[in-house]
Amino acid sequence: xxxxxxxxxxxxxxxxxxxxxxxxxxxxxxxxxxxxxxxxxxxxxxxxxxxxxxxxxxxxxxxxxxxxxxxxxxxxxxxxxxxxxxxxxxxxxxxxxxxxxxxxxxxxxxxxxxxxxxxxxxxxxxxxxxxxxxxxxxxxxxxxxxxxxxxxxxxxxxxxxxxxxxxxxxxxxxxxxxxxxxxxxxxxxxxxxx
Amino acid sequence: xxxxxxxxxxxxxxxxxxxxxxxxxxxxxxxxxxxxxxxxxxxxxxxxxxxxxxxxxxxxxxxxxxxxxxxxxxxxxxxxxxxxxxxxxxxxxxxxxxxxxxxxxxxxxxxxxxxxxxxxxxxxxxxxxxxxxxxxxxxxxxxxxxxxxxxxxxxxxxxxxxxxxxxxxxxxxxxxxxxxxxxxxxxxxxxxxxxxxxxxxxxxxxxxxxxxxxxxxxxxxxxxxxxxxxxxxxxxxxxxxxxxxxxxxxxxxxxxxxxxxxxxxxxxxxxxxxxxxxxxxxxxxxxxxxxxxxxxxxxxxxxxxxxxxxxxxxxxxxxxxxxxxxxxxxxxxxxxxxxxxxxxxxxxxxxxxxxxxxxxxxxxxxxxxxxxxxxxxxxxxxxxxxxxxx
Numbered sequence: 145x146x147x148x149x150x151x152x153x154x155x156x157x158x159x160x161x162x163x164x165x166x167x168x169x170x171x172x173x174x175x176x177x178x179x180x181x182x183x184x185x186x187x188x189x190x191x192x193x194x195x196x197x198x199x200x201x202x203x204x205x206x207x208x209x210x211x212x213x214x215x216x217x218x219x220x221x222x223x224x225x226x227x228x229x230x231x232x233x234x235x236x237x238x239x240x241x242x243x244x245x246x247x248x249x250x251x252x253x254x255x256x257x258x259x260x261x262x263x264x265x266x267x268x269x270x271x272x273x274x275x276x277x278x279x280x281x282x283x284x285x286x287x288x289x290x291x292x293x294x295x296x297x298x299x300x301x302x303x304x305x306x307x308x309x310x311x312x313x314x315x316x317x318x319x320x321x322x323x324x325x326x327x328x329x330x331x332x333x334x335x336x337x338x
Numbered sequence: 339x340x341x342x343x344x345x346x347x348x349x350x351x352x353x354x355x356x357x358x359x360x361x362x363x364x365x366x367x368x369x370x371x372x373x374x375x376x377x378x379x380x381x382x383x384x385x386x387x388x389x390x391x392x393x394x395x396x397x398x399x400x401x402x403x404x405x406x407x408x409x410x411x412x413x414x415x416x417x418x419x420x421x422x423x424x425x426x427x428x429x430x431x432x433x434x435x436x437x438x439x440x441x442x443x444x445x446x447x448x449x450x451x452x453x454x455x456x457x458x459x460x461x462x463x464x465x466x467x468x469x470x471x472x473x474x475x476x477x478x479x480x481x482x483x484x485x486x487x488x489x490x491x492x493x494x495x496x497x498x499x500x501x502x503x504x505x506x507x508x509x510x511x512x513x514x515x516x517x518x519x520x521x522x523x524x525x526x527x528x529x530x531x532x533x534x535x536x537x538x539x540x541x542x543x544x545x546x547x548x549x550x551x552x553x554x555x556x557x558x559x560x561x562x563x564x565x566x567x568x569x570x571x572x573x574x575x576x577x578x579x580x581x582x583x584x585x586x587x588x589x590x591x592x593x594x595x596x597x598x599x600x601x602x603x604x605x606x607x608x609x610x611x612x613x614x615x616x617x618x619x620x621x622x623x624x625x626x627x628x629x630x631x632x633x634x635x636x637x638x639x640x641x642x643x644x645x646x647x648x649x650x651x652x653x654x655x656x657x658x659x660x661x662x663x664x665x666x667x668x669x670x671x672x673x674x675x676x677x678x679x680x681x682x683x684x685x686x687x688x689x690x691x692x693x694x695x696x697x698x699x700x701x702x703x704x705x706x707x708x709x710x711x712x713x714x715x716x717x718x719x720x721x722x723x724x725x726x727x728x
Contacts, residue, residue: 209478
């Protein structure tokens with residue numbers, strides 16, 4: 145019953161949108177006919193403090209209601225977290241994938257991850273967000289990266305769903321919608337190249 | 339019927355159900371983790387999506403008191419709360435049920451202080467299990483949504499006329515987004531129908547007294563009548579559930595029998611842990627252990643016969659209580675299941691556990707271990723603590 149399920153952990157700092165990313169991904173996955181869970185970790189939340197959120201995505205109904213301890217994919221919205229918390233905790237070295245938002249190269253980040261040798265993807269999501277949306281919000285491009293390395297959603301489905309959602313929220317700011325879509329596409333293409 | 343597939347948290351699901359129910363009156367006070375229910379619902383009120391008269395009050399004691407006045411006046415009345423909020427309602431909860439007021443309460447299970455804690459356990463609702471309210475525990479967002487809609491019909495049924503609380507596990511369900519199938523507003527309205535109160539304080543053609551003093555002369559008879567109303571609920575609940583299935587297609591019962599029929603080892607629990615236990619059952623069955631799960635959905639009235647029916651052939655039973663009665667004996671669920679088995683003349687080895695207090699995580703492996711211990715180790719008459727640091 146737990147087959148075909150992808151478990152995801154998001155790391156960020158309070159205010160960076162780790163919770164929003166998990167919720168947006170959850171909504172998009174439901175819109176494409178999947179079963180999902182999206183939930184944040186509730187602790188002492190405040191701006192700038194390390195926070196985590198989670199997704200389960202499956203073709204079948206999800207029954208488990210335990211925390212996620214062995215994610216298949218980990219996304220880190222803020223590379224400085226790599227120095228302070230164990231972002232690879234429970235992440236399998238053979239099958240697991242780690243995606244980090246950073247301006248540094250893969251080699252430089254790898255040096256910091258001394259004990260973990262699995263598949264690493266780096267992406268300057270903040271730069272992409274600044275170029276496309278005009279604000280340093282890395283979660284939208286990070287979702288583009290996630291879609292590029294997994295089969296949980298197609299790029300078309302995700303863009304369609306994001307468009308629908310943003311059109312409601314930003315009726316009078318079409319630039320925001322276009323910016324977000326471009327951010328997803330750009331991140332997707334960059335990661336596909338890696 | 340057309341169903342809309344959406345992604346909603348438990349709190350959002352309950353707020354959506356409240357929107358579709360469109361109660362006449364809602365009085366509430368915010369408390370974590372139930373705050374969102376009223377926060378979302380109040381925006382529905384503000385946006386004109388419901389015609390509800392929303393009363394914001396200064397405490398939960400006032401909230402339930404306002405609900406009582408409203409319900410006694412013949413208005414369909416709802417509220418939402420959690421933990422300390424429910425505890426603050428305590429004295430009024432008993433009055434609401436004695437007055438036979440069908441108030442519907444969306445509850446989010448959270449530990450009672452102290453120490454102060456905001457996470458899930460069932461100590462808040464278990465603390466009100468003798469308050470004369472019908473109690474239903476939801477496993478997930480879908481159940482929370484469906485059961486809150488059912489709750490209106492159950493509470494308002496002429497033979498029942500009792501207040502009802504439907505609860506979800508705090509944060510685990512209340513703040514977790516899941517796939518939710520929603521039904522059209524018009525179908526919900528058709529299903530719940532118009533509320534026709536048995537009595538109405540504002541009906542000047544038939545004046546009544548509400549809340550009068552009853553001493554040694556009739557207090558006992560009052561409780562006897564409440565007892566009968568609960569017994570009536572035992573009959574009415576399956577009828578409403580059957581009607582719900584006919585219209586909306588989803589089957590509910592007092593309990594959920596998950597592979598108990600041929601099970602050697604059965605675990606009993608409430609709420610979201612039942613979902614996690616289903617995964618454990620599947621994995622154990624692949625190993626050749628005949629495991630089964632019995633989820634108690636309706637805890638008040640207590641479906642003793644239903645429970646006995648599903649567990650009486652088991653070799654051993656484990657009961658997981660997410661609250662402590664601190665009697666040095668088992669928690670409330672285990673105690674009542676034991677009593678039910680005694681009445682049925684069955685003696686089955688039973689291991690009682692207390693787990694998950696204050697939101698302590700529960701994992702599939704721990705539950706599998708509970709089953710394995712039922713099979714391989716001697717049952718202890720002492721209650722065990724699951725997942726405790728010792």
